[in-house]
Amino acid sequence: VPKHVLIIGAGFGGLTAAKALTDKQDVRVTLVDRRNHHLFQPLLYQVATAGLNPADIAVPIRAQFSAASNVQVHLADVVEIDLNEKRARDASGAPFKWDYLIVACGSQHSYFGHPEWEEFAPGLKTLEQAVEIRRRILFAFEAAENELDPAKRLPLLSFVVVGGGPTGVELAGSIADVARTVLVKDFRKIDPASARVFLLEAGPRLLPAFPEKLAARAAHDLGELGVTVRTGAMVAGIDGTGVEVKGAERIPAHSVFWAAGVQADALTKRIGVPLDRNGRVKVEPDCSIPGHPDAFVIGDAATLPGVPGLAPAAIQMGELTAKNIRASIEGRPRTPYKYRDKGNMATIGKHRAIAETGKLQLSGYLAWLAWLFVHILYLIGFRNRIAVLLEWTWSYLFSKRGARLITGRDWKLPKE
Amino acid sequence: VPKHVLIIGAGFGGLTAAKALTDKQDVRVTLVDRRNHHLFQPLLYQVATAGLNPADIAVPIRAQFSAASNVQVHLADVVEIDLNEKRARDASGAPFKWDYLIVACGSQHSYFGHPEWEEFAPGLKTLEQAVEIRRRILFAFEAAENELDPAKRLPLLSFVVVGGGPTGVELAGSIADVARTVLVKDFRKIDPASARVFLLEAGPRLLPAFPEKLAARAAHDLGELGVTVRTGAMVAGIDGTGVEVKGAERIPAHSVFWAAGVQADALTKRIGVPLDRNGRVKVEPDCSIPGHPDAFVIGDAATLPGVPGLAPAAIQMGELTAKNIRASIEGRPRTPYKYRDKGNMATIGKHRAIAETGKLQLSGYLAWLAWLFVHILYLIGFRNRIAVLLEWTWSYLFSKRGARLITGRDWKLPKE
Numbered sequence: 001v002p003k004h005v006l007i008i009g010a011g012f013g014g015l016t017a018a019k020a021l022t023d024k025q026d027v028r029v030t031l032v033d034r035r036n037h038h039l040f041q042p043l044l045y046q047v048a049t050a051g052l053n054p055a056d057i058a059v060p061i062r063a064q065f066s067a068a069s070n071v072q073v074h075l076a077d078v079v080e081i082d083l084n085e086k087r088a089r090d091a092s093g094a095p096f097k098w099d100y101l102i103v104a105c106g107s108q109h110s111y112f113g114h115p116e117w118e119e120f121a122p123g124l125k126t127l128e129q130a131v132e133i134r135r136r137i138l139f140a141f142e143a144a145e146n147e148l149d150p151a152k153r154l155p156l157l158s159f160v161v162v163g164g165g166p167t168g169v170e171l172a173g174s175i176a177d178v179a180r181t182v183l184v185k186d187f188r189k190i191d192p193a194s195a196r197v198f199l200l201e202a203g204p205r206l207l208p209a210f211p212e213k214l215a216a217r218a219a220h221d222l223g224e225l226g227v228t229v230r231t232g233a234m235v236a237g238i239d240g241t242g243v244e245v246k247g248a249e250r251i252p253a254h255s256v257f258w259a260a261g262v263q264a265d266a267l268t269k270r271i272g273v274p275l276d277r278n279g280r281v282k283v284e285p286d287c288s289i290p291g292h293p294d295a296f297v298i299g300d301a302a303t304l305p306g307v308p309g310l311a312p313a314a315i316q317m318g319e320l321t322a323k324n325i326r327a328s329i330e331g332r333p334r335t336p337y338k339y340r341d342k343g344n345m346a347t348i349g350k351h352r353a354i355a356e357t358g359k360l361q362l363s364g365y366l367a368w369l370a371w372l373f374v375h376i377l378y379l380i381g382f383r384n385r386i387a388v389l390l391e392w393t394w395s396y397l398f399s400k401r402g403a404r405l406i407t408g409r410d411w412k413l414p415k416e
Numbered sequence: 417v418p419k420h421v422l423i424i425g426a427g428f429g430g431l432t433a434a435k436a437l438t439d440k441q442d443v444r445v446t447l448v449d450r451r452n453h454h455l456f457q458p459l460l461y462q463v464a465t466a467g468l469n470p471a472d473i474a475v476p477i478r479a480q481f482s483a484a485s486n487v488q489v490h491l492a493d494v495v496e497i498d499l500n501e502k503r504a505r506d507a508s509g510a511p512f513k514w515d516y517l518i519v520a521c522g523s524q525h526s527y528f529g530h531p532e533w534e535e536f537a538p539g540l541k542t543l544e545q546a547v548e549i550r551r552r553i554l555f556a557f558e559a560a561e562n563e564l565d566p567a568k569r570l571p572l573l574s575f576v577v578v579g580g581g582p583t584g585v586e587l588a589g590s591i592a593d594v595a596r597t598v599l600v601k602d603f604r605k606i607d608p609a610s611a612r613v614f615l616l617e618a619g620p621r622l623l624p625a626f627p628e629k630l631a632a633r634a635a636h637d638l639g640e641l642g643v644t645v646r647t648g649a650m651v652a653g654i655d656g657t658g659v660e661v662k663g664a665e666r667i668p669a670h671s672v673f674w675a676a677g678v679q680a681d682a683l684t685k686r687i688g689v690p691l692d693r694n695g696r697v698k699v700e701p702d703c704s705i706p707g708h709p710d711a712f713v714i715g716d717a718a719t720l721p722g723v724p725g726l727a728p729a730a731i732q733m734g735e736l737t738a739k740n741i742r743a744s745i746e747g748r749p750r751t752p753y754k755y756r757d758k759g760n761m762a763t764i765g766k767h768r769a770i771a772e773t774g775k776l777q778l779s780g781y782l783a784w785l786a787w788l789f790v791h792i793l794y795l796i797g798f799r800n801r802i803a804v805l806l807e808w809t810w811s812y813l814f815s816k817r818g819a820r821l822i823t824g825r826d827w828k829l830p831k832e
Contacts, residue, residue, distance in 0.1 A: 138452060139491075146491065146510065186489075187478070402800075407544055
């Protein structure tokens with residue numbers, strides 16, 4: 001009888017593990033996610049700035065396993081995990097049993113004890129959030145065009161991104177780029193190029209995971225795009241009218257976006273094991289839960305010394321865990337996880353990036369080409385690769401963005 | 417001083433009028449819409465059935481007028497029209513004056529005095545509604561896959577489309593097609609091909625605007641796709657569990673979609689002139705409002721004897737009204753509107769259609785090619801034409817649909 005592997009979450013880690021177990025005769029796999037799609041999160045900022053469509057960076061999970069007869073996919077929200085009984089339950093109470101468990105539930109935003117900021121400063125983790133950010137950006141320009149009072153226009157044309165990691169850098173650069181190259185042609189009463197974009201980082205510099213030289217280059221390139229970078233800027237308050245910065249002037253802004261902290265998905269709290277302060281499970285070197293060798297946590301929901309919360313780490317953990325499960329079934333010893341550093345990259349605006357891998361450091365146009373190549377390569381689905389290349393070619397040639405839609409479920413124009 | 421033309425609504429009629437007045441020195445144009453995008457409504461059913469992305473059938477209105485220095489675009493919801501003062505107001509109270517007015521606000525669904533049905537049977541007029549219908553269709557299959565009780569699976573796998581006009585025919589055919597060719601490969605516990613699709617029409621036959629022979633062919637082709645067509649089926653009740661049909665058995669179904677009645681947008685009620693029973697303004701032969709020669713109503717918001725509520729009529733009215741306004745400015749006489757019949761077409765599933773123009777009647781594959789050609793031709797925006805052709809080629813070759821996403825603002829898996 002094949003052993004049953006339950007995988008919770010179809011992000012980079014869970015999807016990779018399921019694929020590595022596909023068509024293996026000694027296992028059957030149940031892959032559960034609360035979404036019907038796998039999302040290529042590194043390109044979410046492109047959806048948020050109207051450069052790509054939601055469907056360009058997402059694939060239906062079950063379409064990935066059409067031909068995999070030993071994999072079952074379920075749309076379900078797991079809310080309970082019982083390690084001793086080897087049983088999980090979803091929100092409807094339906095049980096999922098396992099011989100081996102892989103928890104790959106990923107991360108969500110952390111507002112550092114200020115959940116009330118989320119309403120005014122949405123994060124960028126889901127397609128819905130990306131579409132909401134797109135809506136807010138495009139609507140701000142429309143509202144500014146309708147506003148006759150210059151004093152009221154200023155906050156409408158001010159955008160604040162909180163958090164100077166890769167997501168914050170990419171989002172801020174892309175907003176500045178859209179305002180200056182795409183929107184600038186279409187308005188009559190306002191000058192979209194006059195939009196102010198602030199990037200706030202609490203630490204001493206942008207992109208702490210990158211070498212100092214590259215981070216400085218990124219800050220310089222952002223400045224050329226018109227982004228005002230403020231380091232050492234600790235956010236003390238966010239409401240619908242602006243951002244309070246500790247020891248500095250308040251920034252009046254209607255649009256604030258959050259790219260600062262992350263924490264593990266809340267599901268980790270239901271496992272009943274020790275977590276770090278970001279809610280991540282402290283796993284053994286083989287990614288198993290201490291005391292429960294048949295239950296694993298991988299990706300952003302796990303913490304191991306020296307392993308960063310990046311897509312390549314999640315993918316590697318997924319591959320290794322699939323191998324280790326088969327090793328255990330066959331009575332072979334497991335291999336501990338070792339992070340292979342594939343490098344690090346981030347775009348700044350449309351044609352610039354920074355990238356490092358091993359001793360190689362790249363910046364500017366060449367780094368952007370490397371970024372392009374890697375992101376197309378890792379994007380799942382042939383259709384998506386073609387669609388993304390076409391959208392980017394289109395945007396490159398004509399400075400237009402195809403996805404400039406203000407939509408939302410039951411969208412109504414706000415009454416002023 | 418150029419005369420000021422205020423156009424309310426950027427659908428087929430309003431957009432055409434604004435384009436016809438672009439760069440004319442004797443007028444300046446203000447184009448107002450409560451959406452930032454022009455929507456190609458004839459392809460909405462493709463978004464609803466995951467065949468196209470929202471951005472493929474929509475273009476930002478202001479991007480259409482980037483180079484038109486005499487056209488201003490405003491995102492605003494007009495709620496008040498004063499014909500005597502020649503002034504409109506939007507929901508925020510901002511005034512819009514005019515020398516000439518064109519009301520092109522279009523139509524919305526009519527539930528024949530049962531607004532409570534809308535919650536259970538959304539219509540197909542906006543991108544949000546299309547995405548909501550897509551969400552309901554895809555979610556129904558996911559929920560059926562999770563459902564162990566066959567009696568509870570039946571309503572989850574039952575889809576009812578109310579209304580046998582072109583929209584209802586295209587939506588029903590496309591749902592059957594998706595279930596049988598796209599989804600059929602991806603599920604393990606259910607057979608998506610067993611999904612039941614009902615098309616209910618209160619009248620004696622489908623597609624009353626088409627010749628009887630073509631309508632019969634459409635009904636036959638729908639049957640081959642697996643759609644159960646019921647004519648003379650008057651809907652007496654809709655709730656979350658099914659549809660009550662007068663004098664017939666109740667149809668248990670979780671998913672019901674509305675393609676039955678339309679009425680003019682509610683804005684026509686604010687004009688203060690006589691309306692027909694569908695809320696449309698009874699206009700003069702030149703599309704002007706009786707007693708107000710400088711105010712026009714065009715497209716679905718207007719009614720003229722012998723003119724159908726179709727996109728070609730709205731486009732023709734927009735062109736003519738632009739010409740008549742310039743004629744009045746230059747002291748020339750106006751031309752009355754005369755409908756030029758461009759014909760009528762509807763698709764049935766993926767590779768079949770019916771079409772008639774003049775004495776020519778087409779059906780089957782040839783009609784589908786004609787449909788394809790016309791829809792690509794009239795779709796606004798080069799990018800969209802390319803994107804739509806690629807999506808359709810993709811779907812034709814691989815029986816996959818690129819937009820199979822379950823999303824929605826703040827989307828959460830419903831707790832059962």
